[in-house]
Amino acid sequence: MKPKKSWWVLFVVSLGVVIPFSAPYFTLDPAYSRVKFSSTAIQFPLLVTHIITACVALLTGFLQFIDRFRIKKPKVHRYLGRVYVGSVFISGLIALVYFFYVEDLSKATSFLALSLLWLFTCWKGYRTAVRRDFDEHRKWMIRSFAVTLVAVSGRIIVPILLLMVFLLNGFSLPGDIKATVDEMLKFNIWIGIIVNFIIVEWIILKPIG
Template identity: 40%
Template sequence: MKVNGKKRAVRSVVFLLVAAAAMFAIAPYLLFDPAYSRVKLNPALPFHYPLLLIHIFASFLALAVGWIQFIPGLRTNFLRLHRLVGRIYLGCIAAGGITGLAVGMYTESYIRQLAFLALAVLWLITGWKGYRTIRRGEVRDHQIWMLRSYAVTLVAATARLVTPLCLLAYMALQGAPDGGVKAAIAPVLEANIWVGLVLNVLLCEWLFVRRVR
């Protein structure tokens, strides 16, 4: 009982941290005002902000509903609900992934551009594999690919959670820049997405995928 209680406590803390990071990420876009965009908008792409909004909200919805499909017993006891959640989740991935490719192509920073494009491609591939495997009746492979897909989905939250650690690592490796902490933020925000992606993939494979196999 104590072990189960600890597991629930850990899950609750993780859930709250992810929820807080997700709300922080989406908050400026709830105003529907380009002036508050955290992503620098490229004037060469007239629909940059609308595409960014679709990407942000699709990603947020995928993050919000994706975990439901992993609830123990949902597939066996509430198959219709499981399928509905899966369809909503995969629909969000399609919308978020395609718009993510467009947004990534017009991102100013080269490193962030590569990060956006890599995430979008991985998101679309893992989502497609999750869809194809269940259509073929390959339930175990479907579970594995959906776990991998949600690991990619969580990068948006993980990248923000690891930002303080990335900042400390930057200070330790590069030293304090002339402009202080503010001057270190820009390079840190170019690295945190990659750190979040690698961390999520490793944890997913180690903690979850190997158990399903």
């Protein structure tokens, strides 16, 4: 597709959300982690690998839909596609393992659902490309990238929910802000999944179908 202003706005917003979250983990120092560990020897390397490969998937995912690569340079598009698929599978499989380290059940199930959706949609996108069914390939890769972008939308949703709670409670929070944010982090992924798929299925893919 021809990059529109909205596409570049999404790209910049995504970087603005992901970079501050990911940057501490690129130091490879567990002291800067926002996640508490029961065993840094196992959990921290898994988390860092998951985050790095997810960032690679995000960047290559954006490039997949640009005509300069997709149409004019198909070899580059295929190479970027392989990097995207490989990154998703590494990051997604690690997320499945990491599921067992998440203590909160609601958070754990949301990560599990997100990981399974990510792996499934990416696998379908890959298989349709192998079968040279490029129409279905494009649709499944759009779905896959929508799941990738939950890493962005899920974090944007938190301050929006916080603002809503603030307004609904007469310009005050019902409790401690950290406790309120922690509560929102139990279901922000679910909202991100729902919002992203509504946008993809009813706004993007429905006109194509």
